[in-house]
Amino acid sequence: MYDVGGVDEFAYGEMTIVAIENRSVGVLCLGDDEVYALLNRCPHMGGPLCEGHLGPRLAGLPGTVTVCGDEVVLSCPWHHWEFSVRTGRPLFANGNRISVKTYKARVEHGRVLVDVQ
């Protein structure tokens, strides 16, 4: 596990990009005990995924749009492909064939820890 900083250094709801073993990793804290980490590389064309837009998932019945606030979606700044921050899976397709790499992360004694193994 890599210590990437104190939890108070991470603004809740904002992606922070850190370097771990030559990897660029996005870390997202949603609370003192809820943190996610994923590779800052879009599986589409290698864009800096974690520099993209964070927001809720949009769903709904035809003609209506529902904001699903319990799901955090990251869209790549290059081509806007959307991925679930929690699972790394794309929103546009079933299966995980083109998922973004995610890493285990947790907060321990006020420190944010990321496992890139």
Add this chain to the structure above:
Amino acid sequence: MTHLVSLILHGVFEKYPSLRVLLVESSTAWIPWLLWRLDNNFKALRRDAPWLTRYPSEYFYDHVRVTTQPLDSPDDSEQLVQLLSFIGGEDILCYSSDYPHWDADELPSVVSRLPKAWLPKVLRENAWKLFGWPALAEGQTLLADAPTASSL
């Protein structure tokens, strides 16, 4: 093409999952390109049609069939067959003549340009399923002189 894009992206098949559509007199060669483009752009523009739960092309395959006329006519008809194979033409196409228009496709002209293995479905079975007609008994034909795959 516009109607097909609208039906799929506006979620008509999500709202009416039993709806089936037959595109008539619209030609066919544009369909592979359109489905490729729709699926590819959906990855970037899903937020504009968030009610879709599958790739756009999947709605096409489940809900839409297409009549043959006017069957596109490259000098080498095999090129058309290859193109239509990309979208499973054997299961998508339904024969139509467009008679009595000037550019009608008479049956022999269509039969000669499609693989023989496709003909039972294109000439009969695809439309039969689309309209939900009862199954024919083995060997039963609608008309005494109806062409069969073996006679074409």
